[in-house]
Amino acid sequence: MRKVLMGNHAASYAAKLSRVQVIAAYPITPQTQIVEELSEICANGELDAKFLKVESEHSAMACCIAASAAGARSFTATSAQGLALMHELLHWAAAARLPVVMVNVNRAMAPGWSIWADQTDSLAQRDTGWIQLYVEDNQEVLDSVIQAYKIAEEVSLPVMVCYDAFFLSHTYEPVDMPDQADVDAFLPSFKPEFKLDTDNPRSFYMLVMPDNYIELRFKIQQAMDRTLHVAADVDRQFGKKFGRSYGICEAILCEDADYVLVTSCSTTSPARIVIRNLRERGLKVGLLKLRLFRPFPGEEVYQHLSGKKKAVVIDRNISFGKGGIFADELRGALANKKDRPIFYSYVTGLGGRDITTEALEEIVLEAIDSPTPESNIIWKGVKI
Amino acid sequence: MRTEIPREELMLSGHLACQGCGGALAMRLALKALGKDTIVVIPACCWTIISGPYPYSALDVPILHTAFETAGAAASGIRAALDIQGNTHTKVLAWAGDGGTFDIGLQSLSGAAERNEDIIYVCYDNEAYMNTGIQRSSATPEKAWTTTTPEKHPKLGPKKNMVQILAGHKAPYVATASVAYPEDLINKIKKAASVFGTKFIHILAPCPPGWRISSEQSIEVARLATETKVFPIYEVFNGEEYRINIEPKQRPVIDYLRTQGRFRHLSSADVEEIQKRVDYEWKRLLQKAMIEPFSA
Numbered sequence: 001m002r003k004v005l006m007g008n009h010a011a012s013y014a015a016k017l018s019r020v021q022v023i024a025a026y027p028i029t030p031q032t033q034i035v036e037e038l039s040e041i042c043a044n045g046e047l048d049a050k051f052l053k054v055e056s057e058h059s060a061m062a063c064c065i066a067a068s069a070a071g072a073r074s075f076t077a078t079s080a081q082g083l084a085l086m087h088e089l090l091h092w093a094a095a096a097r098l099p100v101v102m103v104n105v106n107r108a109m110a111p112g113w114s115i116w117a118d119q120t121d122s123l124a125q126r127d128t129g130w131i132q133l134y135v136e137d138n139q140e141v142l143d144s145v146i147q148a149y150k151i152a153e154e155v156s157l158p159v160m161v162c163y164d165a166f167f168l169s170h171t172y173e174p175v176d177m178p179d180q181a182d183v184d185a186f187l188p189s190f191k192p193e194f195k196l197d198t199d200n201p202r203s204f205y206m207l208v209m210p211d212n213y214i215e216l217r218f219k220i221q222q223a224m225d226r227t228l229h230v231a232a233d234v235d236r237q238f239g240k241k242f243g244r245s246y247g248i249c250e251a252i253l254c255e256d257a258d259y260v261l262v263t264s265c266s267t268t269s270p271a272r273i274v275i276r277n278l279r280e281r282g283l284k285v286g287l288l289k290l291r292l293f294r295p296f297p298g299e300e301v302y303q304h305l306s307g308k309k310k311a312v313v314i315d316r317n318i319s320f321g322k323g324g325i326f327a328d329e330l331r332g333a334l335a336n337k338k339d340r341p342i343f344y345s346y347v348t349g350l351g352g353r354d355i356t357t358e359a360l361e362e363i364v365l366e367a368i369d370s371p372t373p374e375s376n377i378i379w380k381g382v383k384i
Numbered sequence: 385m386r387t388e389i390p391r392e393e394l395m396l397s398g399h400l401a402c403q404g405c406g407g408a409l410a411m412r413l414a415l416k417a418l419g420k421d422t423i424v425v426i427p428a429c430c431w432t433i434i435s436g437p438y439p440y441s442a443l444d445v446p447i448l449h450t451a452f453e454t455a456g457a458a459a460s461g462i463r464a465a466l467d468i469q470g471n472t473h474t475k476v477l478a479w480a481g482d483g484g485t486f487d488i489g490l491q492s493l494s495g496a497a498e499r500n501e502d503i504i505y506v507c508y509d510n511e512a513y514m515n516t517g518i519q520r521s522s523a524t525p526e527k528a529w530t531t532t533t534p535e536k537h538p539k540l541g542p543k544k545n546m547v548q549i550l551a552g553h554k555a556p557y558v559a560t561a562s563v564a565y566p567e568d569l570i571n572k573i574k575k576a577a578s579v580f581g582t583k584f585i586h587i588l589a590p591c592p593p594g595w596r597i598s599s600e601q602s603i604e605v606a607r608l609a610t611e612t613k614v615f616p617i618y619e620v621f622n623g624e625e626y627r628i629n630i631e632p633k634q635r636p637v638i639d640y641l642r643t644q645g646r647f648r649h650l651s652s653a654d655v656e657e658i659q660k661r662v663d664y665e666w667k668r669l670l671q672k673a674m675i676e677p678f679s680a
Contacts, residue, residue: 021468022464022465022468024464050464050468053499054460054495054499055491055494055498056491056495058453058454059457059460059491059492059495062450062458062492063458063464065458065461066448067462068461070465071465071469072464072469074465088451089451092450092451196423196462198421198423198445200446201441201445201446202441202447203436203440204447204448206437206447207436207437207438207449
C-alpha cells in the first residue's frame with residue numbers, strides 16, 4: 001500500500017510495523033510528529049505497546065534500556081540536544097548489549113539555537129557503540145527502522161537511524177507500506193537470550209574489575225565487525241522480501257569514474273542529479289552514498305574508491321579542530337591502502353543551509369580543477 | 385502491630401557492605417517483605433558495590449544496575465516491559481541512596497511519581513555520598529561534617545524533605561522507616577507492595593564510617609534519631625493523610641547528636657538551633673497528622 005508520508009510519520013509507521021512493545025520518548029523539534037503519531041497509533045489500539053511519556057530524553061533512554069533488559073522491543077526518537085543529553089546512556093545501551101532502536105532526526109546543536117539539519121549531533125556519538133545508519137529518503141526511513149531491529153537483535157547492539165531535519169522529517173513523499181504479515185515474517189518477535197527473570201535471578205551490568213572489563217569491550221568490537229556482514233545480509237533479505245535494498249553504501253557510476261562525489265543523507269538526492277549532468281558533459285564522475293557509518297565499512301568503501309583520482313566528500317557536520325567527519329573517517333579507513341584517491345573535504349550546509357545541485361556541481365568542478373586540495377577543510381558558502 | 389519477620393533470606397552472605405551498614409540491613413529486610421518475585425533496580429550507590437562484582441551477586445533476585453540518575457526511569461521501563469508481556473505480578477523495587485534520590489535522581493523519580501508508575505522506590509538514606517567518601521548531599525543534616533563540608537564550613541541549611549516532595553506528587557503511599565524498627569519497615573514494604581502506583585519509602589540507614597560511629601552503634605543511633613524526633617516514623621496516603629507510626633520519647637536532640645563524630649564540632653548554640661528546628665518540624669508533622677488541632 002502506498003501512502004504519502006512525512007519522514008517522521010514513516011518512522012512512526014516503521015515502529016508500528018516492527019511491533020515495538022515499549023516506547024519512551026520526550027518531544028523535541030523536529031522529531032515531534034514521530035511521537036505524536038505513535039501516541040495516536042497506541043491510543044487507537046493499532047499497536048499493543050506501552051508508551052511512557054517521560055520527563056527527559058535521558059529518562060527515555062533509561063526506560064528503553066531497562067525495558068529491553070526485561071525482554072521488550074524498545075523504541076525512542078530524538079534529535080540534537082536530546083541526543084546529547086542521552087550521551088551517558090548511549091554508552092550504557094551499547095555496553096549492555098541491548099537492541100534498542102532509536103531514530104535521530106539530525107539537527108544542529110545549540111548555541112545559537114537552531115532546529116535545522118546538521119549531522120554533528122549523531123556523529124558526535126560515534127564512539128558510544130551504537131550502529132548508525134544515515135538514510136536518504138522517507139521510504140528508506142521506514143525500511144531502515146525495520147532493518148534496524150533485525151540487525152540489532154542479531155548482533156545485540158543498539159541501532160540509530162539518522163535523517164535530516166525538515167528535508168526529510170517534514171517533507172512528504174510517497175512511501176510503500178509493507179503488509180504487517182510480511183514484516184512479521186521478516187522480523188519475528190524479540191526473544192533475547194538473557195533477560196531479567198525472577199526464575200533465573202542474575203545481576204545485570206554490575207561492577208567489573210580490571211580483570212574482565214577489556215574482554216567485554218573486545219566483544220563489542222567483534223559484534224561491530226560482524227555487523228558489517230549482518231547489515232549487508234539483512235538488507236539483501238529485505239530486498240528479496242520487499243523489493244527494495246540499499247546496501248551498506250551505494251556506488252552509482254563508480255566503476256569507470258575518475259572522480260567520486262561522496263555524500264550521505266538527503267544530500268545524496270541532489271548529488272544523483274549532479275553526477276548525471278556532469279556525465280552528460282563527458283566528465284567521469286561517480287557517486288558514493290554512505291549509509292552505514294558505524295561500523296564503518298572501510299573495505300567496501302575502498303572497493304569503490306580504489307584507483308580513483310579524487311574523492312570529493314560533502315560533510316554537513318564538523319569535528320572542530322579536525323574537519324568534516326565523513327571525510328576524516330574515509331581518510332582513516334584508507335590510510336594504509338594503495339591507489340587511494342586524493343580527498344577533497346567540503347564542509348557546507350551546517351545548520352540547515354541548502355546544499356543545492358548548483359553548489360554541488362560547483363564543488364565537483366572546483367575539485368577537478370585544483371591539483372591538490374587548498375586545505376584539509378574546504379568551507380563552501382561561508383559568508384565571511 | 386507485631387509482624388513475623390520472614391525467615392527466607394534473599395540477601396546472601398558474601399556481600400561487600402561495611403560492618404553495621406544500615407543500607408545492607410534495609411535491603412535484607414525489604415527483600416524479606418517482598419519475596420522472590422521481585423526485580424531490583426540499583427543506580428550508582430553503595431549497593432553498586434555491596435551486591436558484588438562480576439560474576440557474583442549478593443541477591444537471590446534479578447538486579448538491573450543502572451546509571452546514577454535513572455532509578456525512577458529504569459524501574460518504569462521494567463514495569464512497562466513486564467506489563468506488556470502480561471506479567472503484572474512481579475514487583476519492581478528501585479533501590480537508591482540519598483544522592484541518587486535527593487540530588488541527581490530527583491528528576492527521574494519525579495517523572496515516575498507523576499506518571500504514577502507501579503513501582504516501589506526505596507531511598508536508603510545514609511545522609512551523604514558515602515560510597516565516594518562522605519561528600520555532602522542534599523540529604524546531609526544541617527551543620528554535619530562531611531569531606532566537602534569541613535568543620536570550619538559545615539553543611540548549611542536543613543535536609544531536603546523528600547517525603548513532602550513525594551506527597552506533593554500525590555503518590556499513593558509515602559513513608560519513612562528505619563532499620564531500628566524492622567517490623568515497621570517490613571510492614572511498610574508489604575503495604576507498598578499491596579498498593580498500585582508509585583510508592584516511596586525513605587529509610588534512615590546509618591553509615592558507621594560516614595557518621596563517625598562504631599559499627600555496633602548503628603541500630604542504637606538510628607533509634608535515637610526517631611526517639612529525639614530528628615527522623616520521625618510516619619506515612620502519608622495519597623499525599624493527604626498523614627499517620628505517625630512510632631511515638632517518640634521526650635529526648636533532646638543532643639542525645640542523638642553526641643553519639644556521632646560528624647557532629648562533634650557543634651557548639652551549644654548550634655545544638656539549640658537544631659533543637660528548635662526539630663521541635664518546629666515535629667509540631668508541623670503533628671498538625672499534618674491532625675493529632676493536635678492547629679492553635680493560633
